[in-house]
Amino acid sequence: MAKKQKKRRKIIKVRPISVNCAFCETKTDPDYKAYEFLSKYVSERGRVADRERSGNCAKHQRKMTTAIKRARHLGLILYA
Numbered sequence: 001m002a003k004k005q006k007k008r009r010k011i012i013k014v015r016p017i018s019v020n021c022a023f024c025e026t027k028t029d030p031d032y033k034a035y036e037f038l039s040k041y042v043s044e045r046g047r048v049a050d051r052e053r054s055g056n057c058a059k060h061q062r063k064m065t066t067a068i069k070r071a072r073h074l075g076l077i078l079y080a
């Protein structure tokens, strides 16, 4: 007889995103010309870091993604 295995419910905790926005601290806006700084938020495979990873606020995360996309278009940051 097989032992009855208790079903364990996965407890999913809702983690509040800690905001420590680098752009708010320095009071600057993300700029595609500062691609060396922006490349910090791009993973090895060329993916843009999400808000949980980057720690940016919503406003600067939006601006950062457009800045990264602009830099990609100019060939400053790799696509993949």
Ligand SMILES: [Zn+2]
Binding pocket: 021, 022, 023, 024, 056, 057, 058, 059, 060, 061
């Ligand atoms: Zn911010």
